[in-house]
Amino acid sequence: MQDAPASELLPESKNPNPAWWRHWWRRQTPTRQDRFAMLAPLAAVMLFLAAIISAFWYLRLEEMDREQEAVKRDVEYAQQRVRLRLLERQEQLMRIARDISNKEVDADEFVVRAESMLAQYPELQVLTWIDERRRIKASYSAPSMMGGLLRVPGEVLRPGETESMYGLARDLQQPVYSQPVAGTEGTGLLQLHVPLADQSRFGGVILGEYSIDGLLRYAVPAEISAKYAVALLDGKNRMLAGNTVPPRNPATQLLPWAAQPNEYEVPVSPVGNGLILRAQAYRTSLGVIGSGLFWLVIALAAMTAWMLIANWRHTRRRVQAQQALVAETNFRRAMENSMLTGMRALDMHGRITYVNAAFCQMTGWSEAELVGRTPPFPYWPEQDREMLAARLDDELHGRTIPGGFQVRVKRKDGSLFDARLYVSPLVDAKGHQTGWMTSMTDITEPNRIREQLQASHERFTTVLEALDASVSVAPLGSEELLFANKLYRLWFGGQAGGHLQMVAQAGVAEAPRTTDEAMDEVDSFVGLPTGQLTTAISENAEIFVPELGKWLEVRSRYLNWVDGRLAQMVIATDITARRHAEEQSAAQAERAQSASRLITMGEMASSVAHELNQPLTAITNYCNGLVSRIKSRQISDEDMLAALDKTSRQAQRAGQIIQRIRSFVKRSEPNRTLSDINVMVAEALELAEIELRRRNVRLSHYVAARLPKLMVDPILIEQVLVNLLRNAAEAIEHARRPAGRRSVELRVIPRQIDVQAVVEFSVLDSGQGLAPEVMERLYEAFFSTKVEGMGIGLNLCRTIVESHHGRMQAENIYNGAEVAGCRFSFWIPVSGATNPIVAKDVGKDTGVTTA
Template sequence: MLAPLAAVLLFLAAIVSAFGYLRLEEMEREQEAVKRDVEYAQQRVRLRLLERQEQLMRIARDISNKEVDEEEFMGRAESMVIQYPELQALSWIDERRRVKASYAAPSVAVNQQHIPGEVLRPGETESMYGLARDLLQPVYSQPGAETDSAGLLQLHVPLTDQGRFGGVILGEYSIDSLLRYGVPSEVSAKYAVALLDGKGRLLAGSTVPVRSPIASWLPWTAPQANEYEVPVSPVGNGLVIRAQAYRTSLGVIGSGLFWLVGTLSAMTAWMLIGNWRHTRRRLQAQRALVAETNFRRAMENSMLTGMRALDMQGRITYVNAAFCQMTGWSEAELVGRTPPFPYWPEEDRELLADRLEDELQGRTRPGGFQVRVKRKDGSRFDARLYMSPLVDAKGRQTGWMTSMTDITEPNRIREQLQASHERFTTVLEALDASVSVAPLGSEELLFANKLYRQWFGTNTAGHLQMVAQAGVPDQPRTDESLDEVDSFVGLPTGQLEAVQAGNAEIFVHELGKWLEVRSRYLNWVDGRLAQMVITTDITARRLAEEQAAAQAERAQTASRLITMGEMASSVAHELNQPLTAINNYCNGMVSRIKGKQIQEQDLLAALDKTARQAQRAGQIIQRIRTFVKRSEPNRQLADVTQMVTEAVELAEIELRRRNVRLSHYVAARLPQLMVDPILIEQVLVNLLKNAAESIELAQRPTARRSVELRVVPKSVEGQPVVEFSVRDSGQGLAPEVMARLYEAFFSTKAEGMGIGLSLCRSIVESHQGRMLAENIYNGTEVAGCLFSFWIPVSGATNNIAGKDAGVTA
């Protein structure tokens, strides 16, 4: 009886062990299910956070591009908070930590809201603000438990303006709402889902009670709470999602099924034990075989590298899908083939056959070798082959395994890079500018082109000389430069690269040349911060500029002389009147003195009139002499009224000769201008003289022979200016003349030189002004022409005030 009893006990022990084993497997499956569901929930929460982050980054990009103001931001913030319940508040904080705009959900407490205009509160929010400013990347933070915002998750999205920090967009999420709306309902129904902080403290959700101490050492006897937790990306370890499975069974020992199975097992043990063992072992072997086959097939299909197996005679025994894709031949067409293989190019078959023979003899190359492979359609591609021996379970070699990688694209890129480098080097060597690159704080010369080597040699002396003379700092200096510390600590290399290039013109006595020096910072190929200096020889340009300036000055003087030459007859007529009056006064006084018919009072009156006529003639001559006198440009604060008066006095002589009426209007309280008054008078005289000539050429009647000069204040693009305009009643300008109006040596007058208007525009533009010309129409008929120019008001002058109140003459 002991033998059957022992057999029964052993059978029951086996049944108990089997149930325990199955229970452990069930627990593992449950644990895998918890892990899978938690990772699914984490992905849903992550996608929800990334969607909100992308929307906030889009708002930040629009703010950086000046496309969104505070009102537009409030509208978007309100729409997002209403649409997404987990989003509690949106705030716009500028670079001074001041809240520019903020919108919060109605459920947010008042003490947790950011009021526009207030400065960011100190604490963790301020530290995260500083981190976002330093990294220029979105930063997540979860306030500590002691703060009012412990139940919120904050996202700082930085604002950038041309690489500079401009503040952040602060988004605040409700962790409880994030759990409620982010975790799928099927997951929250199966598990107790909770969100924890980095220290394991519960932020939202629920937990299940810890199992009893007895169940801790007998895991299969009572159900346990399977749990799994994973950090929520992109927040990181500061926010963890955890799920705990609810208890759904009473365990193995408390289940009646266990006793029923035990009883039935005891009754049928002698009949089923052999069959059960056999079936169990066969299923295990079948599962292992299926798993191994699926794993091998998935690995083969996922590889981009072609695999080929050869036996010891060189016959193909296996190819994977990637190999067939590369060559274009199917597995059925390749397996069983012997050399020469169909993917060998005809011109390389002899070479490939020799290499295959070397491989079959074990003479393989560790780094592989490069070959050309022919596809089924006849095209070729470059490939690299690696070979390794195939060894069976008994340690015997049964063949060779070859891996093939398509390297056509890497080869093409390598050739393009090499060609690009050669072109780049050729261009730099052929430049007519010196180019040099040197690291900051070092005398090593990283690069120098041909012209630099001709000028300065192969050391950094010329580079440093250009940097020093151009006034560009070659390296930062610190108060700790005497200590053994890094002087570049905290140097913002990224912002230095974004700085615009410096520019300076210097004269190098050693070369006897004027050089234009441009420099900028860059990151060298080895990561070091370097400075590039580009030096161009501008000696010829400087000489040309000096000659052009001298020629322009002579041209201005010549223009004034030509103008006065054209006005010579009018000037002579103007001088003839006071001179004739002086002659008449003198002859009359001589006759009356000889006849003793003049009294002392009459004599004094006649002499006073004679003196006034002589003074008038002298003023005319002095005005002409001042106008045509050649002098250096002398810009000074000049009174507009005085300049207009002197120009009108000169031009009126010509206008009276041509029987043209002149009226001028000067606004009251005009500011003084920083100009050369003689040059501005020259422009006005030329424009008035041209207006009179246009009226005479049009043969207008006396009633329509008029020229109007107006001087009024104006604003151009927000800048205060003084506008001078000359309006005539002539025949206007033809379209072909308008196109070439300011072209040098172009004139519509037979005796004209064509330099008047060209010089006038040059004078105006040298005073940072602009000159315009347009026809005046009366219906479809041209009724005259309007020339105008404006001069910007100097910052040191008086403000323009009041309405126009001038004097019309």
């Protein structure tokens, strides 16, 4: 037995480092322990790499600081040398200026001294003596100067040239340096203006011009020019002379130790900030970046970290695969136990190796009773064993049906159910087939429902096929026929031509057909109902199909087909027999109208005879008078012509009465034309006045001005007016009204009914009105309140008005609580007048056949 550690032998209060981390480590799961175990080496490598990089970075910063101090020191030394050289030249020029002020130097002596100075100090390029009037008295230039910069004695400085510095030197009476000007090919110059004094007055300046390039070449020490890239800059950081270090690769500047080149700038005295001296250190070695040891450490650390990360990722993938396998196994087990599909696995010899809970629940046998069994299986029905054995043989030899097959399965209690089996091969991890997996689904209930649906479909089809109406369904915008019953196929065949012909001939609205290119711009369902199509109201029309020789009543409606497409259903019924019956009814109604007119004229015969008696008597009197006066030769030509003219007018009047009666009575087909209302009213009044005068009834009428013409049959409208006026006269006579109250009024005025322009005809009488029981049966055929009446007058009147798309009504007129008369009115729409052809066709189709 090993000895316990010393720390565990000490009392707990004296143990400074209790092993708490051990308890924490043991509480972690193995996965987390593996993760921490992998992170520790990786963290150590990363810390080591960080320490190496930090050390190299620190050394690089130290080296850069030392280089920066060296550059600063050398630049300040070079600046002192340039400053001393400029001051020496300034002192020499001031001595020359003093000698000139003391009249010790003339122009020739100035040129000699200038030549000596320029030969001794190469940075000096030009020395010029300028008087107080800016005129050049003497000048000497170095042989290397360009011709454009030479100054000729006697000339005046050009305007703007050194003007500001000249004025500043004059005002300050001190030497003044101008701002250096950059030139081309090393011609940049620096000017120094030294003022001259002539007995305390300004006497001009000595202008010395330095070559900036020469000042840099001869004033900066050679050892500094060899170590650094030295340059002179102006106040705007533009290089006047010298060179510079080319920029480094931008990729290397991303590294922390790849700093910018060491440089230092300092202004040059006494010029000031206008002239700056800058030095940049050359890169003479690769430094620590090129060290092989550094890169070796980096590569080893990267490889170690990569190996640790790869090992950690491999371990992580292995753990994830294990977890996924466990989850997949649990998921599949839960799915197999929860689903209703039975699963059965067979080996290559047909032995059952696996069944799930659903399979056992379907068959009634347990897993222990089924696993290991060989054919024949206990759930095979005895009568189907040969067929099932053949199926199993096909299954084991790979001759499976992709869509599965249907069999009968026997439960343990002996009952049978229908099932569908699907077979797929079982393959192991090496790709070898180890057996067959069969899934079994109970389809007893779906089979029952399918049989019911099939029976329902057969009943539905039988009903539709037995209908005496044609039924067809076609999608909108297509010539495909979705459904057609037997009668449709008998009439039109199996194509959609008959459907489209009925839709087009009936004028049923159909959605416009569009091409695929126009689908983005045109809505193909514009104008269709926006509500549910199942509640849409059917559209009816009656058409004649010449190919069939039949009249069809077409009803259509929109519906959503089973595949979601918008379709149109058309139901066509053969109404040929009904149309024939309507035509016969129309003919009978026409004969009834003629009979009514004949009866009317029969009742008016005495009045007509009395009316005709007057013109005939007048004709007789005129003729007798003419004969007697001619015989007695007592008549002149003028009197004879006057008598003959009166006789002619009376004969015309009698002929008009007879022609009006013949036109009214004779039987004719409906003939609708644009008729003048005033003419119709005048002719009706001419016929009715005879009856009204006979019954001593006063007639008044009012016809509104500028009434439109109506598309009507004028004879039929006149018949209605005559009938209403006669009824009014009979009602007044039956009421025994006194002479002052025996009046009938006819009014014709325009009206607006339901946003439709109409012309209303109304007949008002002063009779006793209509009783309520009479009002209910007023338009009933063969109902009459008169003993000798036939009861067809008002019925025919209403039929005529409705055939002209109008309406007729009757109402009593009250004077307080007393009935003062009755008012019959009817109106005819004016819309037909805008299209005479359409109105005529409509009138011919309807006529009086709607009675």
